[in-house]
Structures are given as C-alpha cells and as structure tokens.
Amino acid sequence: MTTDPAGSHRPRTCAWRVRAPRPITSGPLAESVEPVPAPAGGEVLLRVLACGVCRTDLHVAEGDLPVHRPNVVPGHEIVGEVVAAGPGAGRFFAVGDRVGAAWLRGTCGHCRYCLRGAENLCPASAYTGWDADGGYAEYATVPAALAHRLPDGYSNEELAPLLCAGIIGYRALQRAELPPGGRLGIYGFGASAHLAAQVALARGAVVHVLTRDQRARELAMDLGAASAAGAAEMPPEPLDSAILFAPAGELVPPALAALDSGGTLAIAGIHLSDIPTLDYQRHLFRERQIRSVTANTRADARDFLAFAGTHHLRVVTTPYPLGAANQALADLAADRVHGAAVLVPDREPDG
Secondary structure, three states, X not given: OEEOOOOOOOEEEEEEEEOOOOOHHHOOEEEEEEEOOOOOOOEEEEXXXXXXXXXXXXXXXXXXXXXXXXXOOOOOOEEEEEEEEOOOOOOOOOOOOEEEEOXXXXXXXXXXXXHOOOHHHOOOOEEEOOOEOOOOEOEEEEEHHHEEEOOOOOOHHHHHHHHHHHHHHHHHHHHOOOOOOOEXXXXXXXXXXXXXXXXXXXXXXXXXXXXXXXXXXXXXXXXXOOEEEOOOOOOOOOEEEEEEOOOOHHHHHHHHHOEEEEEEEEEOOOOOOOOOOOXXXXXXXXXXXXXXXXXXXHHHHHHXXXXXXXXXXXXXXXXXXHHHHHHHHHHHHOXXXXXXXXXXXXXXXXX
C-alpha cells in the first residue's frame, strides 16, 4: 500500500486490470495504482494473501468471454484476511478472519433456479473477476454472504486453488455420476483435475488420466492413478464416467468412445473449442451421455471445503509475484504450469 501522490495520504494500492482483451502474448493486463476499495453494504474488504490463476481468467483476458466489466481485475480464487466490513457484513465475519472468495459472487435469490437450489443457473448471477473486480490485486471486496470459511491445515498458497479448481472439479465429479468404486477417466490434468482425482480416489474410484503433458502424467501416477497416457489414447478399460478438463473439443469423441454402456462425460470448462462431428453408434448409443458444468453453488463450495478439511489434499502449486500476472497467464496458456499457478502479492512490511 502507498499514499496518494497528491499528498492526501489516502491509502492506495496495486491492481492488475484487463485494459483491452487480446492474446495473452501481448500482455493484456496493465498495472493500476488506485485507492483501496471500500466495502459496500454486506461486503467485506480483504487484504489479498493469495489468488489462484484460473483458465477462466485467461478467457476474460483474451476475450473468449465477452466483456462484462470494462477494465476488470481478474481473479476468483482469493484467499484474504478481513480488514474491514461494510454495514451488515459483521455478522458473517470478524476483522482478522481468513476467508475465501470464489467465482460465484451473487444471485437474485428468487428466480425458479435459485428457489430449486440451482443458483449457478440464475440469469442474474454475477461472478468475481468478470462482473466485479477480483483478486489480481492487493485488496478486494466480496459479498460476505458468498465468502467462504476455509479449512485448517493448508497454506494461503495451497488454499487458493481450492476456491475454483477444487470446487469446480468437485461439481464436475458430481455431474459425472461416478458410481461407487467406479472407473473414472480424467482428460487434462491441471489445477482442477489433480484435486478432483484425489476426491475420486478417496471415495474408492479407479482413476485413469489422459493428458499430453508428461509431468502431469507423472503427477497423476504419484497421486494414485491406475494409469496415465496421452490425451487421445484409449484407457486400459471401459470407463463408467469421464471428466474433460482440457478446453479441447476434439477430445470429446475419444472420451465418449472410452465410456462403457450408460457412462457419462462431464465437461468442466466454461469455454470449449468446437466439437467434431459425433458418430451416434460409436459415441452416444447405449445410453452414453454428455453433461456440461456451469459454475457452482454455495452448497458445492461448502461440501468440497468440508471434504478438504477432513481429507487433506495434496495441492501442487507454482507461485508467481503479483507483478508477474501476465506471465502466469501466458504460462498457463502454454501448459508450462505444474499444478496450479498462484499469485502472491509482494508487500512492504507494515508500519
């Protein structure tokens, strides 16, 4: 934090904003020094301790997702310390609490989707780092009702990926309808996949990983996968369920072909390249099905974070300083990140 250069001593802070969406190799994020945000009614102000770098942030920065808030600060895997609370937020958290902010930032609460527990489908839903400024910054605000208590036993850097990669992987696993002791195929093995695999393994599943990255295959085997092979290869046995984490539509046909009768493929990403033509007999007949995954509900987050509290997960991270936000996204785009990339703000000592 710095002071206002005009001499008012108003606290100022650093944030990285998407000035204009464009290819990540051209550096779409620009640093901004600006006043520390003030929490509105129902919000808490967080001093960011760590923020995960998600592929969705890449889609926001490059324009694959349409602009919702011009000059937005990306980042929706925020671990922070509560430093202030707006009116009405104090009943949720106290100053000094360590809490998390995730992708889902707000819903209407009264539409037919919200009323049936499907708030992730609310037409008025809002998202951190897309509709409102996120965690590629030293400070961020979050509605207290949508902030999350965090499990003990993890560092700030380890907690950050749990808040999207973990939650979305957990929902994708639910959507894949993996039967008890079933055979699960995981396509792509980055931040979300390596956490979902551990949940499945803890539940007794047999996990087969299919990914082009050799280091990721080695990690999969180290975590307990039964096999690890190239992304387009066939697993050694038919699958009861599969999850596609890679944003590669060309992997949908081989993933469907690998399913046993009645199997389910869940597609976990918010953005996917075009899917090639499917052959009905080979890919869909015998009641194979495809299911998409859209965001998450607060219940998903609570359930997953509770699971992470009772089953310690190995969270593989690659840390970057906040000033290297463009580089972290570029490395993610080029598959150079091992596990999950996490931004850790640099700060001067307080006082």
